[in-house]
Amino acid sequence: MIETIKIGTLKWHHILDPTDEDLQFLKDDFHFHPLDIEDCRSRTNQRPKIDIYDDYYFLILHFPYFDRWNRFLKVKEVKIFWGSDYIITIGKSHWVVKNLFNSGREPEDNYQVRQVGTSDALLYKILEHLMLESLSLLSKLGVEVELINRDLFNKKAERTIERISLTRKNIILVNTVFKPQLRLFHKFESGEIEGYAENMEEYWGNILDYYQKMWDMTEDYQEIVEGLSKTFDSLQTNRTNEIMKVLTLISSILLPLTFIASLYGMNVGLPLQDTHYSFWLLIVFMVLLAGSMIFYFKKKRWM
Template sequence: MPNLPKPRFGRPVRARSRGIPPARHEPESETPNVEIVEAPGLRWINIERPGQLERAWLEENFDFHHLDYEDVYSRNQRPKVDEYDDYQFVVLHFPRFDKTVGRLNAAELDAFIGPDYVITLPNEPIQPLEYLFERCRAREDVREKLFGSGPGYLLYKIVDDCVDASFPMLRKMGNKLERLEDDIFEGHSEAIVRDISNVKQEIINFRKIVRPQRTALRDLERTKRYVAEDLEMYFDDINDANERIWDMLENYKEVVEALESTNESVISHRVNDILRVLTSISVVVLPLTLVASVFGMNVHVPGEGDVEAFWVVVLVMVAMLGGMLGYFRHRNWL
């Protein structure tokens, strides 16, 4: 495998984003976005959103399998762990909330692990990864602690931070479910149908990310490539955390389905109450309408033209109304 050239510290993309123009002899289109943090015996190379320039740089400096390069630049790659004679290739997915579209998507992290290097290639910005990289770059003590135990421990720390970042998302999701439960019984059941649907979609997307990764993390735990014997339990901790995430998602799935069923029951019960009242009014008014229709026909009827007969009819109708209302109240229909 060719040796790496002397690493150049710096983040060209971020420097340009702050308004610092690139050097004239290094046009932006010809400068690969490669960031390197180095310690004795180990390098961490981070390439965010790799493109053709970054691929050319990797192919020039490393002898990776061409299928791995295809996996890095392909979309919708399943999580997996591939082992080779002199390096290990890992593909993992982590949840990331995309504010532009307002939904939860998967951010893919591809990683090459060798005896003296760790290369991370996220296809989207992953906040825990960026934060850890900045800490390693800014603080020598953090760099010595993470890099001093070899590439296996650095890989563990990267994956562990990215997995742990799911727990705050799950807590927010749990808070949403609690608020939805309160809104259902406060009379807002019709208005929260869309909210329930949105939370349900978030849970489905989260499960689609975590489910295939469970197998990859178990494979990563079994391989323990470039991991010292006293660090073997660390990858088991990652697997346990991922299983806790899956258990929480299973619980949330059951909760949101129960909330959806409860909300539908509340709406149905409210509609039934309205229909019961309207039906009772119709049944009560129907006999009165019948009596009024009979005495309003354009034919001779008993008491026609008699004022006393009119009041008798009115009293009969009032008595019928009172009797029917009393009967309905007795049967708990009103």
């Protein structure tokens, strides 16, 4: 089903779930390239790209979003046909696109969609809101990184490991989304994509600034998480070594005591075994032996 907003001579068509009839309409009325139509028909994510034609541009962009439990990041694909007097958004795009479209149909128009005058300005508004939403998402990742840093010395190792792994996974996904698209947005500022309206260079530059900022934040978070992961591994290794050290010292102290106790448990003649105070003498000797070993270990700074 094709929904349409008219803003003067500008039209914004939004197709939530394109049918064969909808795609045929686009092909017949707008004469889009058959390969672009096939990309719109595909249910799998396409690679990000901007195809340039004589009378329109075709954009496929990817933007991350959190799942309903706000834990794992996923990717939403945004497909846009951009002509001189129209914008067409295809498929179950990012919810930001749907919100903007709904705003343009409502009298309040909270996002001021109806104030745009050209397709370039409308595309800029769509991209700007997608960038702002992505920045908000990255801010949440930044908060998670700070929480990991704060709880790094916490005794709950399993929880910290889970949070580090989850955050690292999300950052890697953001990295794989943003990296291939960086060169695409450079095309706007470089002039390779001319658009249809004049004096849009600063606006496209602003979009690139947003994207460059997100890319820098992603790289920074990735480096921080890698550093925190190494620090956590070192802490866990140190804790394990401390535990093994204590267990080794205990074993070292108990070994000679166990040996002495085993000797006197044998059915053979041993010194002092017939003495009336043999048991207590043996206990005193074992205590002195254990104490001397503890003193020696402390002197060597092993304890």
